[in-house]
Amino acid sequence: MTGFFNVSDLHAVTALVGRFPVTEAEEVPLGDALGRTLAGEVASDVDIPGFDRATMDGYAVKGADTFGASDGSPAWLRLAGTVAMGDEPAFALKQGEAAAISTGGMLPDGADAVVMVEHTDQVDGATIEVYRSVAPGHHVITRGEDFEQGRPILAAGTRIGAAEAGLLAAAGRATVAVRKKPRVGIVSTGDEVVSVDTTPTRGEIRDINTHTLSAMVTEAGGEPRALGIAGDGEGDLEPLLNEALASCDMVLISGGSSVGMRDRTLAAMEGADESEVLVHGIAISPGKPTILARIAGKPVWGLPGHVASAMVVFEVVVRPFLLAASGSAEKARPFVSARLTRNIASAQGRTDFVRTRLVPDGEGYRAEPLPGKSGLIHTMVHADGLVRIERDTEGLYRDSRVTVHLLP
């Protein structure tokens, strides 16, 4: 079935994200899980820590035994023993007793606090003096204080960063169930496009989009698969599209900035089995001539050929679909608020994304819009983020405060 749409609002496009499936789960070693997305909720198999743990070197005590202790009037405690690291103490603390303990050691039963070694003196082999009062719980991490056994510690959809990897280690997850990386087929189009290892003759240009888009797919947690360059001839694109559909979870076809090529891309999409064109044009700049079709249940994108346009469309439109495909509940990119260094013009009726450099300026940043045609790659190298200008805004004045969404 084929549907035709007028130019869509950005939010209407983003709302289509639920029309596409999430990848399957797979079990991977914890060491390979960085950047991956948790397939399910994770609970800890143990209390973390599993015992009351000293956070200082000193003596495990009953806090009450030290109340009122001072330099002038120290508390005298009997040494009940020494805690060996990694072992459960074989003794319990009775009133008036203390046990030598190192950071990380397990408090003996009966102890509820640690007094720092600096605040004690050993009188003889059996007795210490304590010069400070410690409250119960002081210099101790109590059993289950970090996490309790069985309590969910990470939600499904969490992206695994360093802290999450630590948490999973603490919870005993030597392997982790994560979503498979969405495989993304990437096709460039155009008779003028040649591969990176070719020296272009006059009229030709090297394929840039395959490389920028592959990198952005990787950054977003996908697995790019570069399928090559399709010419402008009738039927040139279909074999690569079919190959991509057979092996990938999502397809990106870039190029086709000319009306003829765009029609060719659209025709190839419409000609595929189980195809429905959901979006044909988005009210954004750059990136208006973007196409989204659902083919055999998979998202197939027609992206602008201009390199900066393709990158912006990937960032603001495609990336949320890729994150959703891996089940990610990732938060939005961080943003900074900054003052514009000059006016930006904008047309009403579309959402503009302006490539912007951030220049540190005391406590904050100045936002310097980067002019440049969307067919040029070099401005993207200098861009730190994008300023979004809503469709009901005509433009922004110099010195106004703008929100800059950071690029990776």
Added chain:
Amino acid sequence: MTGFFNVSDLHAVTALVGRFPVTEAEEVPLGDALGRTLAGEVASDVDIPGFDRATMDGYAVKGADTFGASDGSPAWLRLAGTVAMGDEPAFALKQGEAAAISTGGMLPDGADAVVMVEHTDQVDGATIEVYRSVAPGHHVITRGEDFEQGRPILAAGTRIGAAEAGLLAAAGRATVAVRKKPRVGIVSTGDEVVSVDTTPTRGEIRDINTHTLSAMVTEAGGEPRALGIAGDGEGDLEPLLNEALASCDMVLISGGSSVGMRDRTLAAMEGADESEVLVHGIAISPGKPTILARIAGKPVWGLPGHVASAMVVFEVVVRPFLLAASGSAEKARPFVSARLTRNIASAQGRTDFVRTRLVPDGEGYRAEPLPGKSGLIHTMVHADGLVRIERDTEGLYRDSRVTVHLLP
């Protein structure tokens, strides 16, 4: 040789970065270069683009031939031919002539602008009417406008992101000379520490630091090598340290938060051949008991055992050394300015790093300090960044504006 230092200022530690070498260069395929650091400056082998290129569908013209054209008084131009994509036009444009051209096509000699197809009508097979005046250069990317042949386009030390990958593709770099990833050996210490695949008995705790530090090394562009857990016994650490020194460019030894273990770690470092202890304690919190030795020319770090402390020390102290080892000229992390949700106390004489959550709040963020003992992992999961409190500051008041350095 052994040197002893008192607690060092953070900036004095960072200044030691030049004492360590940069890794060798290696040539990798462009597709594998994401996140790597360029070993040398890169220039383009061609002009980008290599010809004057149309950015719109329409007609290549001499701008001067359209001057004064309007709906009421169109310019009439003779059709000299059609530009085939990817080919050099076989004809040149004479005065009063136009050539049909698609986006990305090469302007024929003599043409200097493109008039959009929407602003023309074809009168017959040989003639068009033009309803708009176009200035020379309009709707054209001129030869070399993105980059000129031979001009440096990326500096040594640049981290390769998506835009840089595109630039390298345009410049014909199918392979790229990058710095080898610094190999980082990671050792945890402590009789109480057991591996993730073990169920800890009472008194034991699973090794978290190996996993958090491995992830942070990977994120910083290094290659982690987990070497295992050394016990507290005399001579337990030395074999792992030697193995790490033999196979890695940097070594991280975590744990040893107890005075006894710290002394054991220091002794192992001092006992190695060609060893010089450069730092023994840093005036930061958390992270004071950090050690840095130079052993056989390599940086060997003794990090705190407390998991959050080890992560903060990695971020603010170790990471710059790792970036430097890969020759990276990376800019500082992005930061946001935010208002504190509550007071933070701080001791003078040390630089504090406070784990902080960012809560979006209209145009900006509120910065919510995350309390929590540094032996707990869970606060790190919620931290979006670190607030740095300089050593001459006693603390910060609620509602004051702070700079939050974003964590990845």
